[in-house]
Amino acid sequence: MRTNDLIRAIAADNATRIASVERWLLISLLAATAVSAALFAAMLGPRADIAIASGTFGFWFKFAFTLTLALTAAFLVTRLVRPGADAKLAAVALVAAPLLLAVVVASELTQVAPAMRTAKLVGTTWRSCLTFVPLLSAPILFAALIALRHGAPTRPALAGAAAGLLAGGLGAAVYASYCVEDSAFFLATWYTLAIAIVTSIGSALGARLLRW
Amino acid sequence: MQDREAEWAGLMRAALAGDEGAYRRLLNSLAPVLRASARRGLARAGAGEGDSEDVVQETLLAIHLKRHTWDAARPIGPWVRAIARNKLIDHLRRRSGARADVPIDGFEEILPAETNTPPVETRDVEPYLAKLPVRQRDVVQCILKEDISIRETAVRLKISEGAVRVALHRGLAMIAKGYRRDL
Numbered sequence: 001m002r003t004n005d006l007i008r009a010i011a012a013d014n015a016t017r018i019a020s021v022e023r024w025l026l027i028s029l030l031a032a033t034a035v036s037a038a039l040f041a042a043m044l045g046p047r048a049d050i051a052i053a054s055g056t057f058g059f060w061f062k063f064a065f066t067l068t069l070a071l072t073a074a075f076l077v078t079r080l081v082r083p084g085a086d087a088k089l090a091a092v093a094l095v096a097a098p099l100l101l102a103v104v105v106a107s108e109l110t111q112v113a114p115a116m117r118t119a120k121l122v123g124t125t126w127r128s129c130l131t132f133v134p135l136l137s138a139p140i141l142f143a144a145l146i147a148l149r150h151g152a153p154t155r156p157a158l159a160g161a162a163a164g165l166l167a168g169g170l171g172a173a174v175y176a177s178y179c180v181e182d183s184a185f186f187l188a189t190w191y192t193l194a195i196a197i198v199t200s201i202g203s204a205l206g207a208r209l210l211r212w
Numbered sequence: 213m214q215d216r217e218a219e220w221a222g223l224m225r226a227a228l229a230g231d232e233g234a235y236r237r238l239l240n241s242l243a244p245v246l247r248a249s250a251r252r253g254l255a256r257a258g259a260g261e262g263d264s265e266d267v268v269q270e271t272l273l274a275i276h277l278k279r280h281t282w283d284a285a286r287p288i289g290p291w292v293r294a295i296a297r298n299k300l301i302d303h304l305r306r307r308s309g310a311r312a313d314v315p316i317d318g319f320e321e322i323l324p325a326e327t328n329t330p331p332v333e334t335r336d337v338e339p340y341l342a343k344l345p346v347r348q349r350d351v352v353q354c355i356l357k358e359d360i361s362i363r364e365t366a367v368r369l370k371i372s373e374g375a376v377r378v379a380l381h382r383g384l385a386m387i388a389k390g391y392r393r394d395l
Contacts, residue, residue, distance in 0.1 A: 001337050001356070003243055006269050009356040009384065010276045011236040014227055016381045018280040082281045083298065084290030152278040154298045211302075211392060212278065 021081045024147040025074070029170070032143030036136045036174045044132065044178040058182025061104055063173055065187060069097035069195065070169030073162050077144070080159040081151025097169075101192075104184040112183075120183035126190045129179060133194035134201070137164075137171025141202055145209055153210050160206010161199050168198030216241075217289040225284055239272060246271050246296055253300045259307060265334045266391070271299040273388040302392065340390030348383035351376050 053059045072093045079087040112120060123129075144163040153159035172191050181187075220238055227235035250267035254260065274295050282291045341352060347369075354365040355376075362380070366373045 001269065001334050001341070003265060003269055003272070003334075005356050005359070006272060007236060007239040007243065008359065009352065009380065010239060010272060011232050012355055012362055013276065013377070013380050013384055014232045014235045015230070015377060020280055082283060082291070083278070083294030084292075085283070085286070150280075152274070152281045152295065152298075154294055212274065 018150065021147060021151040022078055024150045025077065025144065028143035028147045029074075029140065029166075032139040033170055033174070035139040036171060039139070040136055040174050040178065044175070046177040047180050049180070050177065053180075053182065056182060058184070059176075061184065062176040062179065062182070062187060062191070065097055065101050065104075066169045066172040066176060066191065066195075068100060068169075070166050070173065072096050073166035073169060076162045077148065077159065077166055080153050080155065080162055081148055083152050083154050094165075101184065101188055105188050108184045112185075117185060120181075121185040121189055123181045123183070123186045123190065125179060125181055126186075129175070129181075129186075129190040130194050130197070132178070133168065133172045133175050133191065134198050135171075136174045137167040137195075137198045140170050141167035141198060141205070145202070145205060148206070148210055149212070152212055153206070156210035157203045157207040159210055161203035163206060164199035164202020165195065167202065168195030171195075171198065216245075217287060220292070221284075221288040224279070224282065224288055228279070228284065239275075242275070242292065243268060243272065249296055250300060253297075254304075257300075257304050259304060263303065263307070266337075267296075267300055267303045269334055269337065270303065270388070270391045271296050273384060273391070274299055277385060277388055337387055337390060340387055343390075344383055344386055347371070347375070348379045348386060351379040352383040352387075355380060 047053060072090070075093055076087060076090040079085050079090040108120075109117075141164055144167055145160065148159055148163055151159075172195055181190075220241065223234045223238035223241070227238060246268045247264060250264040250271070251261045254264055254267070275292065278295065282288060341349065341356075344352060350369055351365055354360050354368060355362065360368070362373055362376050366376045369376070371379075
């Protein structure tokens with residue numbers, strides 16, 4: 001094949017338009033989050049005491065933390081799918097959610113008696129958290145990886161990890177209204193571990209699926 | 213160097229707005245620079261320069277299939293360099309049997325001035341042309357090898373121009389995929 005011939009054929013294909021990765025990501029995330037919410041409704045549903053719980057800070061902070069994580073991870077994803085794009089700002093923005101969590105954990109430390117801390121950290125539902133957060137994240141991770149295939153990530157494993165973080169954050173937010181643990185200690189331990197699991201699955205899948 | 217990249221950016225914007233002529237000028241202007249950069253990258257990695265045209269073609273295909281990932285508000289140079297570097301690494305990995313680390317430090321810093329070395333023909337991709345689905349193969353054959361227009365191809369193959377466009381796009385994507393087969 002001569003390069004001049006290839007150039008002519010490529011130029012003839014100029015009319016083909018591909019939607020931006022951001023648009024792919026938005027559409028596929030909306031669809032996948034709906035699937036995840038349907039799974040949630042079928043398997044779990046919101047906690048029985050939601051009317052009371054929804055008046056507490058701890059209940060809402062689970063959403064604040066997981067959605068901040070998802071949002072900053074989405075920002076990083078949109079940087080990593082563009083070859084040569086600067087991802088530094090997006091990488092720095094990732095500390096927002098952990099920082100937020102650290103502040104709330106510190107304030108809870110001053111309010112909870114030392115004897116109670118371990119009980120709050122371990123909680124009673126960590127098995128459910130480690131099972132359902134990855135499960136509810138799975139459709140979202142799948143959708144995010146499909147959207148990423150329309151991009152051109154030069155670091156596939158890293159892009160897959162960012163997609164996993166995004167999916168883990170959203171999946172955890174879907175799970176949060178079922179979860180009866182409202183302590184930041186629990187959030188910092190089990191939610192973080194569950195999201196880390198999804199992130200490493202994303203990284204492993206990304207390394208295989210995101211070559212272009 | 214800055215002027216050249218500003219010109220590329222202008223041509224790419226025109227191409228994205230539908231100007232096929234501008235797109236061809238862009239690709240023709242990129243090719244010799246990519247060629248010089250591929251030769252240099254291969255030489256630096258201790259690989260033969262004989263494969264440089266494969267790298268050039270693979271890079272051009274990637275630029276084409278991923279052109280929606282260029283942010284038109286940003287300079288085009290870093291985007292082109294990142295793609296060229298990525299395709300060179302893919303090529304070296306394929307040749308060296310999935311060796312993870314490829315010594316091409318500094319490759320991404322600059323694109324060299326173009327050289328006048330004539331391009332060679334590549335053979336790597338021929339087996340994939342033959343293996344394309346029939347319609348894609350016929351369309352690619354007409355447009356790529358026989359240099360006839362989309363409209364003439366449609367008349368000759370007795371299919372619509374839209375079908376020719378779809379087959380051409382899929383065919384190019386399949387050729388790019390053929391390059392990636394061993395990764």
